[in-house]
Amino acid sequence: MNATAREKVIEVRGLRNQFGTQVVHENLDLDVYRGEIVGVVGGSGSGKSVLLRSIIGLLRPAAGEVTLLGEDMMRISDARRSAIEARCGVLFQNGALFSSLSVADNVMVPMREHYRLPLPLMQRLAALKIALAGLPANAGAKFPAQLSGGMVKRAALARALALDPDILFLDEPTAGLDPIGAAAFDQLILTLRDSLGLTVFLITHDLDTLYTICDRVAVLAQKRVLVADTIARVEACDDPWVREYFQGPRGRAAWAAAARERQAIAADAAPTKS
Numbered sequence: 001m002n003a004t005a006r007e008k009v010i011e012v013r014g015l016r017n018q019f020g021t022q023v024v025h026e027n028l029d030l031d032v033y034r035g036e037i038v039g040v041v042g043g044s045g046s047g048k049s050v051l052l053r054s055i056i057g058l059l060r061p062a063a064g065e066v067t068l069l070g071e072d073m074m075r076i077s078d079a080r081r082s083a084i085e086a087r088c089g090v091l092f093q094n095g096a097l098f099s100s101l102s103v104a105d106n107v108m109v110p111m112r113e114h115y116r117l118p119l120p121l122m123q124r125l126a127a128l129k130i131a132l133a134g135l136p137a138n139a140g141a142k143f144p145a146q147l148s149g150g151m152v153k154r155a156a157l158a159r160a161l162a163l164d165p166d167i168l169f170l171d172e173p174t175a176g177l178d179p180i181g182a183a184a185f186d187q188l189i190l191t192l193r194d195s196l197g198l199t200v201f202l203i204t205h206d207l208d209t210l211y212t213i214c215d216r217v218a219v220l221a222q223k224r225v226l227v228a229d230t231i232a233r234v235e236a237c238d239d240p241w242v243r244e245y246f247q248g249p250r251g252r253a254a255w256a257a258a259a260r261e262r263q264a265i266a267a268d269a270a271p272t273k274s
Helices: 048-056 078-085 103-114 119-132 137-141 149-160 179-196 207-213 231-235 240-247 249-269
Strands: 008-019 022-033 037-042 063-068 088-091 167-171 199-203 216-221 224-229
Touching (some): 008 199, 037 207, 103 149, 167 179, 179 199, 216 240
Parallel strands (some): 037 199
């Protein structure tokens, strides 16, 4: 289906973010369509996390418009904002779990905040989300300090899934993970998108993530979205930072790895000769 015919679940127009005299974003535009995985990249200080916070309403922009799931986030009532928040799951950098709560209790925090549910039901739902995130059942009783880095990421993902969101916002989801753990997390996100019909907005520096699971990539540079398109078209962008990022040694290695993966999938799918 043509992108113009698909539903926009995030629409940003003319966004301006400023802290004192420092202008982070100026006249920034971005669209995200239902069901796609969009990776957001940019140099240090380009405002990737600031953009995420502006979209979900944690930061009020100095100017511009943000429409999230059909609602104008600049003019929305508190009641409607709460309803929209319940349709968005967020995985913050480093997990941001409550250290004094078990994994299961962390997952139940959004349920307690938005709904009045019996404790046994919340416990069953938390166990389901923990399983969806790829954690063993006994992880629910553990505290964040008892978890490995990869398990913390998955516990935070379980909490982001707590309310069956329409959109997942992921801030550096594979940062700090070893290559095997990062690849497994990428595949988990892809599986959840396909099985649950999620839209995924993710900030990442991980080139393997971009090549493996992202439908489109948005590049933040010069205080705006320089380009937002398929990775093949982004690679062709005539910008020094884009060229260095995607055509440097790591970019070429990630491209080659993705190409090998596509060839392996095609070989597995090809009919065998009798």
